[in-house]
Amino acid sequence: MHKDFKLGKEDIHILKGIDLDIEQGEMVALLGPSGSGKSTFLNVLGGLVPPTSGDIMIRDYRISDMTENELCLFRREHLGFIFQSYNLISTMTAMENVALALTFAGVKKEIRQQRAQEALEVVGLVDRMGHKPSELSGGQQQRVSIARALVNHPEIILADEPTGNLDSKTSADIMEMITRLNREEKQTFVIVTHDPDTTKYCTKVIHMCDGLIEAEVNQ
């Protein structure tokens, strides 16, 4: 994968020329202070915002050239998202939240429920699948959102501060789970974080500052 782009918003250059390759199966941490452009980088990577210039290639797909609808379909097939604030739909149960991603992919209801249940099993929340987000703890909600990211079996999962709202014990649980998924499912993870503790689970750490890559450390 090759990416090279700038993003300008009101002529403020947030990303000032990033060139980065990520191999399949890697677990990459994007580390940096706030304002360093790491979240923006992740959003551009996920096709949520277009780059001002440059290309993003994921496998053979040039996602920087895709229309919004193509991006939606691409995300549905290839990408999973995990957010700091979980972003679950509050009126739906854990099971429904996880199954929602499959609804848009046109999967039949029985298969949807079966796969949602499997995904919740992976994150260890099968016994809570009938609960709404408000009835779950922060760690549990984040596990539901991980299950949602997994349910399509995407090749790449993009996580924006997945442990940002969690205490250190729960954070460790979540990171261990992500590490296990990375090893077992061979999924590529790109994790934005400002917490150095998180980086110790990753195979590669990219230090970002002021819209540029400062250092790229394999570990």
Add this chain to the structure above:
Amino acid sequence: MKFRTILTIIGVVIGTASIIVMVSIGNGAQKSITDELSGIGSVTTLQVYQDLSSMGMTAMGGGKTDDKAILNDDAIKDLKKIDGVVAVTPVVNLSGGEIEVDREQYGVSLMGVDYAVLEDMRYVTTSGKKPGANDENSVILGKDVLTSFTYTGASTQLEASEVKPEDLIGQNITMTIKRTNANGEEEIKTQKLKVTGVLEATGGNEDYSIIADYHLVTDLNEWQTGRKANVKKQGYSQALVTVEDSSVVNDVTSEVEAMKFTVFSMQQILDSMGSVFQMLQILLGGIGGVALLVACIGIVNTMTMSIYERTKEIGIMKVIGASISDIRNMFIAESTMIGLIGGLVGIVISLVLSVLINLIAGLFIGGEGGVTISYITPGLVVFALFFSALVGLLSGVRPAIKAANLSSLDAIRSE
């Protein structure tokens, strides 16, 4: 379901119900009037007049006799030749007769028709039978002959007699007519009439007349006026043309008009009333439609609010793979459901209202067998359901497009 959504649905319910009830009242008026007019088979009878002057407008200058078609016996024969015509009879009227039944005096009119074709005419007797072709002195009574204007001393009023026309079947009644002779003296003639039957209601003059043979009526007329009728030159004032069925009415009408006679049929009235009632329904439906328009604005408002509230949700859905059309269809489906549910409930409510309106109207107006003020046709129900769903759908389009075009990142960040 949100309270806000329920209120919006109530708006659609009111809109739909007001359209249905309004149109149903138009329907009801049309139905009761057309039923009244066409219920008795008189649709297949055409009234043919010599021309408009025979309807009492002789005074309007007379010089046009030259090209005037005369409704005489030759014309009657010609009328009979028209395709689809079953029977033609001249009509000769006599008014000012009186009969005495059970020591009460009743003013009567005679309507003379050709007994030779009486069997082929659409006259139906409710009891008794029609006179044969040669029963010159036999008559049929209109059903309201004895109910009509009865003379009770000085005042004239509508009053039902204790004697029913049916009671007179088989009896002879005596009719008296009067005339003033050249010396200013009143002369009286009596005529015995044998009642053979009572005519089913036609909704026309027959109800208040005694049907007799036109030869007899012509004779009585000649006595009353003291002049010999010159049918050949002056013609009959009216003829009745009976046709096969209602489908040929319009064809026969135009053929008779081509013979320069004036034709008057129930079909013409029904046709012209049809368009009047269509206008009435559009008008009433339009009034009801205003309520649905307001409901439509309500749906747009609710959907817009709902999208503001669910911006984050929309963002999440887009991030996890919902396409633009997924989001758009989701919101259009939602607003269509609001329209559809509102329409369904509105239909149920208007069905109940319709029954209530008819019940209450029945209490005030009376009449046997209930009153039809409001009449809901199946077509109206289907239209209302379709229309309310359409209103819901259209109301949802703009908000749904707005929702679908939200930037997923901005949406997911909103709270």
